[in-house]
Structures are given as structure tokens and as C-alpha cells.
Amino acid sequence: MSRAAAFVAIARRELDTIVRTRSYLALTVGLAVILSGIVTGSDALQGGYVPTAVDLLLPLELLVPTVSVVLGYRAFTGENDDLSILRTYPVSTVLLTVGVFVGRAIALVVILGVPLATVAVLVAVTPGVESAVFVTHSGVDSPALFVRFATLTVVFGVVVLSLALAVAALARRSRTALALALLVFLGVVAGGDLLVLSRLGGPGTTVDLASLMAVSPNSAYRGLVFETVIGVATADSGFANPALNVVGLAGWLAVGLLTTGIALAARSWNPQFVATWKAWLRNRLPTTEN
């Protein structure tokens, strides 16, 4: 088995695991129902793609981290001792990490994408504001803006997924994994923003808020939605620093994947790793003999 084939096999295994788990199907359907419910409850559907995105932004800020954490936090600690099985593939830790991540990310694309696509279809089939007397136009509203929104949402989800995988790699036991996963969830949903808030200080403090918010994953996501989806329709901008937000999200993705990789490596190589360190230290420690 080549390295590429092994990588594909790992990703495939992860995807199949999720596809076989019925509860994930229920999760997808449930999400579709929740999202559709939110937008049908308001007048957003009639308003178009942008108002719909506006209505979904806040619920998704909560739902996406939930889904991502659920999807990732037990990737290596399942009842089947997943890590041991995964270790049977002849691949490096790097490929193993990326393979698991890609497999689950594809599942995440489906779990988030199907409900969002459902909503998009609802918008498309809901007649907009119409009048027998006046000519109407759709204003600045476009399915493309909704695709942007969906893309950003999935990207946000993928970033949180990488953090959830790190948790799964760090935790040896399911209970630890659950506690850490909750920590990731709270950190993503509230922690980053609280940090930003605390940095604002008094009215006299000079802070580049737009840049600061790029550090908080959900603020980075929200900023990108405001800047590239909502702002387009209202011709407003300055909600965020898009480039920096992308860097921020990429940074969290890197943190998640690196932590996963290192933790997996540490777990696999543990005895040898520790022995090496001990030897290294012993050699450099000053001798106590005199």
C-alpha cells in the first residue's frame, strides 16, 4: 500500500465510520429542520439570500462549533480503540493526522452543506416581495452571496474540527475528551470574544479592533460574513480585516492540526521518546560527583 493509498484509505475509513453512524444522518436532518425553521419563522425567506444569511449567522455561530466538536472529539478515543486500528496503517503521524482530518472534514461539509443547501432552495422557491402595481427588482441579492456565506460557515466548522481533533489526540480517556471538548466549544463560542472585550479597556485605549478580532475564531468568521456577504448588499465595509481574519482562522487550523500531530506522535513514541529525553538530559546535567 503506497502512502497516498494509505492516506486515502484512512480518510475513507473516517468518512465511512460517520456515514455508517445513523445519528450523524439524524444530525444533518435535524440541522436542516432547525435552520429552515429559523428562517421560515421570520420574513427572511421572502427577503432573499442576504437577509436569510443574516438570520442564520447567530444560530450558526453556536451550532457549527457544536457539530464540529461532536464530530471530532472522539476521533481517537472511541470504544473501538480507534487509534490502535489507525496505527495499523503504514503511514507517518503527519499523514495519519491529515487523513483523519480530511475524512471528517468531508463529513462536516455534508452535515453543514445539506442544511444550508436546503435553506438556499427554500429562498429560491419563496417568491420575493412582489406587487401587481409596481415593478420589482431583487436589489443586491444573489445566490453567490449565500454560497459565500455557506463556504465561510464550512471553513469555520473545519477550523473548529481541527481543534476538536487535538482534544481527541490529547485525551487518553473519553471523559477527559468530553471535558476538553467542552472547553474548546466554550473557547470558540465565548472565550475569544471575551478576550477581545478584555483587551478593549477604557475609552482612551487605542486598539485596532478589526485586527484584534481576527484572533477570535468566531469573530473572524462573523467579520468575514459581514465584510463579504452582508456588506456587499449594503455597500458598507470596515466590519473586519478580511485578510487578517483568514490568517487568524488558518492559524487556529494550524494550531489544531499541529497539536493533534504532536500529541499522536507523543502517544505512539512515548517510551522511546521519554528514554531519549532522559538520556539527553543526563548527558547535559552537571555531574554531582566531585
Place this chain on the structure above:
Amino acid sequence: MSTSHGESGVKSNRFVGIGLGLLVVLAAGSFVVAPGGARPPPVDFDDTVKVGLSLEERQSIGERVIPRVQVSYSQYPYVVGYRGLGQAAEAVDDPLIHQQFGYPRVVYVEVAPADVEVDDAGLLVGDRTNTWLPAEDVAYVVGSNATIADTTVTVPFEREADASAFADEYGGQVVEWSDRTRFEAPAGNGTTARSRIDAHHDRADTTVAERHRLLERETSVVVGANEPTVEAAIEAAPPNTTVLLPPGTYEGPIVVDKSVTLRGDNATIAGTGNGSVLTVRASDAAITGLSITGVGGEQEKENVSVEGWDSHTVEAYGYADSGIVVDDADRVLVFRTDIATRTAGITVRNSEETVVDTVSVSGAETWEDGFMGVTTIRSPIVLQNSTFVDGRDGVYMHRSPGITVRENRFVGGRYGGHFMYTSDGLFADNCATGQQYAGVVVMTSPTGTAISGNTVIESGQGIVPSGSDSYVGENTVVGTRQGISTNARNSLYTRNTVVGNDVGFRSASIIPTSRVVGNDIVDNHRPVNVGTGPLRIWSHDGAGNYWGAEVDTDREFVPSDSVDGRLHRDPAARTLAASPVVRGIRELRTTAPGMRPATVVDAHPRSTPVNETRLERGRALANGTAPTDELGCPA
């Protein structure tokens, strides 16, 4: 893993890969395309939501040229058509418009014909071009002699040379779209209508005082003593004297064709049941102290023919059998007169400075059978202190600009006041109760109507304005199906007390350019009902309306919202309103209004009523504990 399974596995892997690739391309593509980049083409002006000029003004302009503009806003589903460049220029730079409608994506201006002329009335004469050009490609002449409704208008030209030629001939300067602050100032926003009220009352006071002097004329003839009949008495009386009718019943119909004062002393004039009873054809005539009965039943005459664009209306409404007809006579006074009629009470045609004061008209029991209490045709009269019971409309006003209707009581008809083609009218301090359709209705888009200090109780609707630059203020509306509708554009709705109605306010105007602030809107089943259109913002400069003590004044209030709209009648709504999701979604929505139908936002709800005293009185009226007179109006 068998070989075949392996192959299908590879195949399905490939599908997953291809699918993923397509998704990535789609996702990336969405960031590459520029939505809203394309300029929408101009549309037929008739299909736009039109703003500017009353129907009467447009009728008088007829086929002549009106400079027109159409604007597509990014967050407004309709194309907005402006009559007059000044109004359009102001709108595209207005931050409130931007907040509610989005930014203007494209502004098209219909250019005037190159050979356009200005006639003696100052109107632009020529063939409408129906050529719509982007605003920045057009040359504009400001400050020329061209006018519409006595206001200078900016005239747009396709070619600068034509604009210069026009300016040479009719004055003015050629400017560009970027100089649009130099365009004519658009009509007011209701504040002008409000500021005119005091002067309007003063003018009416003067007119009333002058007419009341007709009551001081010396008695020259007494019917029965000096002359046998009323007609003979009028014939015999010298002008500017009084004809006295002692107690008794006199036969109608009677024509007053001399400027005398007809004074009854407990006297009744009884018609034959055919036609009108008393007809005044002389200026400076006066009628006082009479009771009139025996009015005919015909609502529309067949042998009447009137000239002009409004001939149909005048024929249909201006010639009904009436208790009193004032026809082509100025400065007439009708005072302390009671009319029992199954048709019209008083019809005033083509009359200036006439006063109808302290009369009482009792009409047909069901409005469908009856007709108007007072009808004014091209007669800006003063109508005051009068009572109208039953019949169709209390007062029906046709082309009577500057009319004054004040301190009357309208009970149990269709509409209390009914404005048609009447601008700058004042409807003040009246009481309307039990009106089938509405306390007061304004039709045909006039300008400058002031509806102030009225009380409407137990009626279909309270106040239904239309047109623009109107003022609806200080009114009390209680127990109607729908309190006040905000149909009038560029108008001001303030200091009204709206209590205990099925629906408090109705936001019906498809183009919300009015200010609705400083009202007390309390205890209505639904505070606000909203029609199609963009977001309405009912607060201004940090001041909003009072919606009741239940409303949290720390956050914006959305009276049209399903949660906020029931705060006052369901305490559980407060719990739901505090949900992070409900709060968050609401917060987000106002950052990007979008083309949302059915939303009114008050960004600064008040913590205290605007007018505590009137609110208490309104509440008392709503629950039946307020002192009222015999007709149900506040005592």
C-alpha cells in the same frame, strides 16, 4: 477486501474527490463574482413607486413636462420614481433613506426635450421624451423661470448645448449631477404643515368674526307681520338687513338671492320632500336660528353638466338634494341651524370665506341610504362647532384647499371627515365616534394636510391620511379596528395617543419616508401592523415612541415582531424576548435591514408617556370610565 470491492471503493473515492473539487470551485467562484455589479435598466415610470406632487397638481399640469427621476436602491424591491429632481437629489443623499433602502444602485433622469419651452404659467411645454439617462450624464438647469406648483424646478437636458440655450432664454445656470445640492428644495416633511396650524386657526378666527357681524344687521321685515311669505319678505327687505321669521313652520323651497340675514326664532322651513330646501345665491347672506326639514331624496342629478377634469366627482357629489345649498356666493354664514335630512345637509359650491358654525345635521340612519352632512365643492369654508349624526360622511371636501374643520362632532356615519383633492386642509379638535370606516380619511394624495387634536372612538379606523407633507399630531384614537395609518409620505406623526385598538398603527406606505415619533401607543391588541415594504425606523435623533410600561427601554423595540408585539398582553413574551437567540437575531437584523417586509423598529422606545394626561383620558375612554357627552364624545 476483495478486488471488485476495491475497484468500486476507488471509484467512489473518485466521486467523492470530484464532488469535493466541484464544491471548492463553487465556493471559490462565489468570491470571484461581483453580485450587484450589473446596472438595472430603466423601467416604465408608471411601474415605479412614485413620490412627489399631489394628484390635483398633476391633473393641472396635464400633459406638460414634469422632470422625473427613477432610482433603484440596493435593499428596496421597488424602483422609486420621483417627480421633481430636488426630491430625488435629497433622497439619494439622505442617511435615513440609506438605512432603510440601501444605497442607490443607479439613478436615471428623464431628459426634457431639447426644444422645451416655458409657458405663461411657468410650466414646461414639450413632448415627454421617455429617454432615461444615468444622472451623471445629464446637464441640469437650475434657477430658471420654469416652475411647478409655484416652485422653481430643475430642468434636465441630454446635451449641455441645449441646457445652455434654455438657460439663455429662461434664466438659470447649467450644473452637473454632482452639484445637486443646488437643485430646488423638496416639499416639507410635515413640520411645515404643523407650523401652519396656528396661523390657520387665526385666519379662520378672523373669517368667523367677520361673518358673525352679519348677525348684527337690523331687522327690516318680519314674515307674517310685514310680508305674507318668506320669499316676499326677502324681496321687500333692503340689502344688509335682517328678515325675521317668528315661531312657526314655513313652506320651502326658498331661494335667498339678496345679501340679507334670515333669522329664525324657533322657525322651521319645511321642504316638499323634493329637491333642496334653502338655496343661497347671494354673497354676504346669512342664515341663523332655523330648522330645516323635508329635504328631497335625490343624491345625483341627471341634468347637471360640469366642465373640467373633476366633472364626474362634482356631478356625483355636488348636487344632491340638501337642506341648504350655497351656490356661487361668497362670505355666507350658516349659524345655529338644525337640518333633518335623508340626503345631504349643506352643500357649498364655489364659495370663498363661507362659515358654517354651530349647525346640527341628522342624516339617514344607515350610511348607505344617506349622504354627506356638509359637502364643499371648491369652497375652503370654515366648519366649526357642529354636530353630524348618522348619514354618510360628516364633511366631504372636494378641491377646497385651506379648508378649516374644527371642534365638530361626527357620530355614526361612514367617515367623519373625507378629504378629496384638498391640500393644506386643517382638521382639528373634532370628535368622531361610531364611524363605520374611519374618523377621518384623506384621499387623492394632497399635500400639507394637518390633522390635529382630534378624538376618534369606536370606529372602523381612526385616521387614514394620504399624500405628503402632512401632519398627524395630538390626536386620541381609542377602540378602533386600526388606529392611525401612515399612508402619507414625507409626513410627521407625533404626540398621538393610540389606546385600546385592535391595531394601533398601520404602516402601509410602501415607501416609508415619514417620521413616526413621540406617540403613546399603548394597550392595542397589536401595536403595529405592517404592509409590504422595507424596514421602517420609528425613531429619530434618539427619540422614539412610548409602547407601554412592559417594554424594555434599553434595547430597540420591534412592535411588528411576534415576540415584542405581545409583550403587553403576555408576560411570557418577556422571557422569550430575553433569549440570547431572539436578542441576537434582532440585533443582527438592524445591522443589515435587507428587503424585509413587515418590520418596524423603534431604536429608542420611551420609558415615560409623551402626554400622561391624554393617555389617562384615552385609557378611561377605552374602558368606558371617561366622562362623555350624550353623543359619546369626551365631555
